Amino acid sequence: MKVAVVGVGLIGGSIGLAARQRLGAHVSGYDPSAAARETAIARGAVIEAHGSVEAAVEGADFAFVAAPVQSLAAMVSSVLEVAADSCVVTDVGSVKRAVAGAIEDPRFIGGHPLAGAETSGVEHARADLFQDATWYLTPTTVTRGVAYERLHRLITRIGAWPTAIEPDTHDVVMASVSHLPHVLANVLVAQAARVLSAEGERLPATGPSFRDVTRVAGANSVVWGGIYRANADALVAAIDDMVGRLTSFRDQLASGDDAGIREWNESAREDRRRLLESDLAGGEVHELRVLVPNRPGIVAEIALALGRATIDIVDMGLYPSSGSHGTVALWIRGGVVAEQAERLVRDLGLEVARA
Amino acid sequence: MKVAVVGVGLIGGSIGLAARQRLGAHVSGYDPSAAARETAIARGAVIEAHGSVEAAVEGADFAFVAAPVQSLAAMVSSVLEVAADSCVVTDVGSVKRAVAGAIEDPRFIGGHPLAGAETSGVEHARADLFQDATWYLTPTTVTRGVAYERLHRLITRIGAWPTAIEPDTHDVVMASVSHLPHVLANVLVAQAARVLSAEGERLPATGPSFRDVTRVAGANSVVWGGIYRANADALVAAIDDMVGRLTSFRDQLASGDDAGIREWNESAREDRRRLLESDLAGGEVHELRVLVPNRPGIVAEIALALGRATIDIVDMGLYPSSGSHGTVALWIRGGVVAEQAERLVRDLGLEVARA
Numbered sequence: 178m179k180v181a182v183v184g185v186g187l188i189g190g191s192i193g194l195a196a197r198q199r200l201g202a203h204v205s206g207y208d209p210s211a212a213a214r215e216t217a218i219a220r221g222a223v224i225e226a227h228g229s230v231e232a233a234v235e236g237a238d239f240a241f242v243a244a245p246v247q248s249l250a251a252m253v254s255s256v257l258e259v260a261a262d263s264c265v266v267t268d269v270g271s272v273k274r275a276v277a278g279a280i281e282d283p284r285f286i287g288g289h290p291l292a293g294a295e296t297s298g299v300e301h302a303r304a305d306l307f308q309d310a311t312w313y314l315t316p317t318t319v320t321r322g323v324a325y326e327r328l329h330r331l332i333t334r335i336g337a338w339p340t341a342i343e344p345d346t347h348d349v350v351m352a353s354v355s356h357l358p359h360v361l362a363n364v365l366v367a368q369a370a371r372v373l374s375a376e377g378e379r380l381p382a383t384g385p386s387f388r389d390v391t392r393v394a395g396a397n398s399v400v401w402g403g404i405y406r407a408n409a410d411a412l413v414a415a416i417d418d419m420v421g422r423l424t425s426f427r428d429q430l431a432s433g434d435d436a437g438i439r440e441w442n443e444s445a446r447e448d449r450r451r452l453l454e455s456d457l458a459g460g461e462v463h464e465l466r467v468l469v470p471n472r473p474g475i476v477a478e479i480a481l482a483l484g485r486a487t488i489d490i491v492d493m494g495l496y497p498s499s500g501s502h503g504t505v506a507l508w509i510r511g512g513v514v515a516e517q518a519e520r521l522v523r524d525l526g527l528e529v530a531r532a
Numbered sequence: 533m534k535v536a537v538v539g540v541g542l543i544g545g546s547i548g549l550a551a552r553q554r555l556g557a558h559v560s561g562y563d564p565s566a567a568a569r570e571t572a573i574a575r576g577a578v579i580e581a582h583g584s585v586e587a588a589v590e591g592a593d594f595a596f597v598a599a600p601v602q603s604l605a606a607m608v609s610s611v612l613e614v615a616a617d618s619c620v621v622t623d624v625g626s627v628k629r630a631v632a633g634a635i636e637d638p639r640f641i642g643g644h645p646l647a648g649a650e651t652s653g654v655e656h657a658r659a660d661l662f663q664d665a666t667w668y669l670t671p672t673t674v675t676r677g678v679a680y681e682r683l684h685r686l687i688t689r690i691g692a693w694p695t696a697i698e699p700d701t702h703d704v705v706m707a708s709v710s711h712l713p714h715v716l717a718n719v720l721v722a723q724a725a726r727v728l729s730a731e732g733e734r735l736p737a738t739g740p741s742f743r744d745v746t747r748v749a750g751a752n753s754v755v756w757g758g759i760y761r762a763n764a765d766a767l768v769a770a771i772d773d774m775v776g777r778l779t780s781f782r783d784q785l786a787s788g789d790d791a792g793i794r795e796w797n798e799s800a801r802e803d804r805r806r807l808l809e810s811d812l813a814g815g816e817v818h819e820l821r822v823l824v825p826n827r828p829g830i831v832a833e834i835a836l837a838l839g840r841a842t843i844d845i846v847d848m849g850l851y852p853s854s855g856s857h858g859t860v861a862l863w864i865r866g867g868v869v870a871e872q873a874e875r876l877v878r879d880l881g882l883e884v885a886r887a
Contacts, residue, residue, distance in 0.1 A: 353720070353727045354742040361716055361745065363800035364777045365708070368770065370803040372708045387709040389744045390716065395801025398794045405793055409785050415723065416782040420775050422719045427771040430764050438760055439753045445718035446750025448725040 179203045181237035183230060183256055185217040188269050188290065189243035190302030193222035195335035198304045207233035217299045231259040239331060241288075242268040246403040250279035257282050265324045271351060272407040273315050277344035283473065286328055287315035287344060290337060291355075297397050305336065312337040315344045316477030322505075325476045326495045338489050341480030352411035356404060357419060360412070362394035462491050463515035467505045468528040471497065479505060482521045488514055534558045536592035538585060538611055540572040543624050543645065544598035545657030548577035550690040553659045562588035572654045586614040594686060596643075597623040601758040605634035612637050620679045626706060627762040628670050632699035638828070641683055642670035642699060645692055646710075652752050663691040670699045671832030677860075680831045681850045693844050696835030707766035711759060712774060715767070717749035817846050818870035822860045823883040826852065834860060837876045843869055 180196040182189040185206040196202040206223035207230050208214050214226035227233040234240050234256055244252045249270045256266050257280070267288040268276055277287050292310040312332045316325050332339040342350075369387070405412060429437045469475045476495070483490060491510050497503040507522075509515040515531075522529050535551040537544040540561040551557040561578035562585050563569050569581035582588040589595050589611055599607045604625045611621050612635070622643040623631055632642050647665040667687045671680050687694040697705075724742070760767060784792045824830045831850070838845060846865050852858040862877075864870040870886075877884050 350727055353723050357723075358720065358742055358745040360778070360781060361720075363797060364774055364781070365713065365716075366800050366803040366807060367777060367796075368708050368712075368773055369807060371773075372705055387713055389747050390713040391804060391807075392744050394804040395797060395799075398797045398801070401797060402790060402794050405785060406788070406790060409788070413782055413786050416778050416785075418723055418726075419719055420778055420782075422722060423715070423771050423775055423778075426715060426719070427768055427775075430760060430771075431768050433761070433764070435757060435761060439757050441722075442718060442750060442753045442756060444750075445721050446753075448721040449746060449749040452721060452724060452746075 178239075179205065179237045181234045181240040181256075182206045182223060182243065183233060183240060183252060184208060184243035185213050185222060185226070185299045185302075186243060187293070187297045187299065187301055188306075189241060190217055190220065190222035190299035191292075191304065191306035192241050192243070192269075192335070193217065194220070194302055194304040195307060196331075197221065197224070199335050200331070205233045205235075205237065213299055220299055220302060222299055222302050230255050234260050234264070236261070237264050239328070240264055240266045242266070242270075244268075244270075245400055246270045246272050246275070246407045249276045253280050253285065257285060260284065265328050267314075267328055270407075271355065271404045273313070273342075273344035273347045275407050277315055277317065281317075281319055283319055283321040284324055286320055286325055288328075288332075289313040289347065289351075290332075292337075297400070307332075308336040310337045312339045313342050313347055314339050314480070315347060316341055316480055318474035318477060320474065320477050322473070322476035323495055323497075325480065326493055329480075329490065329493055333492055340487070340489055341477065341484035343481060346485075348408050348411045349414075352408055352415040353418075356408055356412050357415045358390075359393050359396060359401060360405075360416065361419075362391045366391050366394040461512065462508050462510050463512065463531065465507045465509060465515065465519055465522065466530045467507065467522050468502055468530075469505050471501055471503055476505060478525060479507070479522060479527075482525055483507075483509075483518055486517060486521055488518050488521070533594075534560065534592045536589045536595040536611075537561045537578060537598065538588060538595060538607060539563060539598035540568050540577060540581070540654045540657075541598060542648070542652045542654065542656055542661075544596060545572055545575065545577035545654035546647075546659065546661035547596050547598070547624075547690070548572065549575070549657055549659040550662060551686075552576065552579070554690050555686070560588045560590075560592065568654055575654055575657060577654055577657050585610050589615050589619070591616070592619050594683070595619055595621045597621070597625075599623075599625075600755055601625045601627050601630070601762045604631045608635050608640065612640060615639065620683050622669075622683055625762075626710065626759045628668070628699040628702045630762050632670055632672065636672075636674055638674055638676040639679055641675055641680055643683070643687075644668040644702065644706075645687075647692075652755070660691065662687075665692045667692040667694045668697050668702055669694050669835070670702060671696055671835055673829030673832060675829065675832050677828070677831035678850055678852075680835065681848055684835075684845065684848055688847055695842070695844055696832065696839035698836060701840075703763050703766045704769075707763055707770040708773075711763055711767050712770045713745075714748050714751060714756060715760075715771065716774075717746045721746050721749040816867065817863050817865050818867060818886065820862045820864060820870065820874055820877065821885045822862065822877050823857055823885075824860050826856055826858055831860060833880060834862070834877060834882075837880055838862075838864075838873055841872060841876055843873050843876070 180202045182193045185208045193204040197204050204223045205225045206217050207227050217223045218226050240256050242253050266285045273287050290307050290312040292306050329339045491508040494506040509518045519529050535557045537548045540563045548559040552559050559578045560580045561572050562582050572578045573581050595611050597608050604623050621640045628642050645662050645667040647661050684694045846863040849861040864873045874884050
C-alpha cells in the first residue's frame with residue numbers, strides 16, 4: 178500500500194509515521210519547503226520526499242492533503258488531477274464547507290482529525306497523535322462507497338475513530354468547541370497581560386486553570402488566521418452567542434442573583450457530565466448487515482445517519498454483488514447502540530440483519 | 533509542631549498530609565461534618581479530628597482556615613478568639629479583600645494557594661498538591677513580622693512558593709486568571725450543549741482544546757458561588773473587558789480584517805510566552821541582609837515590594853535585636869533578580885548587604 182502525504186507538517190508527518198509503523202505502508206511526501214522534506218525523511222515520516230505533487234501522488238492508494246485551510250481546495254484539485262482513478266483522496270482541514278463546496282469527485286472525502294498539539298512542524302510528528310481521536314469524514318452523494326469504506330478502515334487502523342458528518346454541521350460544531358476556545362485563549366492571555374501592566378509590571382502567578390485554558394493561545398498565525406477566516410460566519414455567531422451568555426451571567430452577578438448563579442453552575446456541571454459521557458461509550462461489538470441498492474451515495478447516507486446520532490462505526494465492510502443490491506456490514510460497539518443503529522438504518526428504508 | 537486544619541476538605545486535608553509527611557507535624561482537624569472527620573482520620577490527613585474549633589486549635593502553632601469564602605471571616609474570627617498568642621492564623625480562600633478587611637490581628641495573614649483539582653473532598657487530598665504552586669500571602673501593616681517569617685518557611689517546606697500581594701491586586705488578578713476562566717468553561721459547555729440539541733441530539737465529539745478549556749466547568753456550586761459573589765465587582769469588570777475584546781475581534785472577523793487578526797494572534801503568542809517565562813525563573817540562590825527598624829509592618833512592606841516585582845523569596849529569616857533595629861535575611865534565586873531585589877529594598881529606605 179502506498180500513502181501520499183501532501184504537506185509534511187505535524188499532521189501530515191504524523192499520518193506518515195502512523196501509516197508506516199502501523200500499516201507498513203510505503204509513504205511518499207510532498208512539501209514546498211526543502212527543509213521540511215529533509216526533516217520528514219530524517220524523522221522517518223516519509224520514505225521519499227518530493228517538491229512536486231505529481232511525483233508524490235504517483236501510484237498512491239491514498240492521498241492526504243495537509244495544507245493550510247486557505248489553500249486546501251486548490252491543493253485537493255491538483256492532487257485529484259494527477260491521482261489514479263482508484264486513489265482515495267482526503268484532506269485534514271479544520272473547516273469543511275469550503276473544500277466540500279469546491280470539490281465534486283467520487284474519489285474525494287473531506288476529513289478532519291481532532292488531534293493537534295501546542296507544537297507544529299514535522300519535527301514534532303508522532304505515530305500515536307491520532308490514537309483514540311475522533312476523525313470526522315464528510316462523504317457526499319457523489320462519494321464512491323468503496324472509497325469511504327477503505328478510508329474508514331485505514332483511519333481505524335491508525336488508531337482513530339472515523340465518524341461521518343455534514344460539512345455545515347461540522348463547521349458550526351467546530352466554531353463552538355474548537356475555534357471559539359482558541360479565540361478565548363488569546364483574549365485571556367491579552368487580558369492577563371493588561372492586568373500585569375496595570376498592576377505595576379507584576380506578572381501574575383497563574384494557577385492550573387489558567388494554564389489549561391490558555392494552552393492554545395497564539396497558535397500558528399498562518400494556520401489559525403486561515404481557519405478563522407474560512408469559518409468566519411459560524412465563528413461570529415458563536416462569539417455573539419458567548420457574548421450574550423456572558424452578559425447574562427454578568428447581570429446576575431451584578432444584581433446578586435445567587436440562586437440564578439447556582440442554577441447556571443449546576444446546569445454547566447450537568448452539560449459537562451453529558452459531554453464526557455459521550456466520550457466514554459463502550460461495550461461489546463455487534464455486527465449489522467445491511468442490504469443496500471447499488472447506487473452512489475448510499476454508504477455516505479448510512480454513515481451520516483449514524484454520525485448524526487454519534488454512533489461510532491468500529492469497522493465497516495462492503496460486499497458488492499453483480500445484481501442490483503450489495504451488502505454493507507457495520508460493526509457497532511454496545512448492544513443498545515447497535516439496536517439504535519439498526520432502527521436508524523431501517524428508517525432509511527433499508528433491510529438490516531443482525532449477524 | 534502542631535498544625536490545626538479548620539475545615540478538612542481537599543485543601544485542608546492536603547495541608548494536613550503535607551505537614552505530617554514533610555514536617556512530621558502533629559495535625560489536628562476541625563470539621564462540622566462527622567463523615568469528613570472520619571475520612572480525614574482514615575486518610576491520615578489528621579491525627580485527631582474535632583467537632584469543635586476550640587479543641588482543634590488548642591496548643592496549635594499554626595491554624596489554616598479552609599472554609600468556603602462566604603464563611604471565612606467569621607471562621608477566622610472564631611479561630612483567633614481561641615488561638616494562643618503565638619499561633620499564626622491564615623486562611624486559604626480564593627478571594628482576599630473581604631477577609632483582609634474584616635480581620636485586624638497581628639497573628640493573622642491571609643493566604644491563597646494556587647492549587648486545586650477537578651475533585652473535592654478530603655478523600656482526594658494529597659501531600660504533593662502544593663508542590664511548586666504559588667501560594668499568595670497578604671500581610672498588612674499590623675502583621676507581626678515573625679508570624680510572616682514562620683508562615684513563609686512552613687509553606688516553603690511543604691513545597692510551595694509563598695509570594696506577598698495586596699488583597700486588592702490579588703482579587704483583580706484572580707478575576708482574570710482564575711474566576712473568569714471558570715465562567716468561560718461553564719459558558720462553553722452550555723454552548724456546546726446548545727449546538728448539540730440544535731443539531732438533532734448530536735453530541736459533538738470534542739478535541740483536546742475543548743477538554744482543556746472546560747475541565748473546570750461546573751465546579752462545586754457552594755464553593756464557586758461564594759467566590760463569584762465575593763469577587764463580584766472585579767469579575768464583572770473582567771467580563772466587561774472580555775466582552776469588549778471579543779466584540780472587537782468579532783468585528784475584525786466579520787469585516788475580513790486579516791492583517792488585524794494576524795497581529796492580534798501574534799500579540800497573544802507574545803503575551804503567552806511572557807507569562808510562561810515568568811513561571812520558569814531559575815538560578816543560584818543569593819542572600820541579602822536587610823537592616824530594618826523594629827516596627828510593625830516592615831516585613832510585610834519588604835515582602836509586598838518584592839511580590840509586586842514577582843520576585844520569589846526562597847527563604848527568609850528574622851534576626852531581631854534588643855536595640856531599635858534588627859536584620860531580615862532574604863534568599864533570592866538568580867543574580868539579576870537578587871540585584872533587582874536589592875534596589876527595591878533600598879528604595880524603601882533600608883540598608884542592604886549582600887552576604
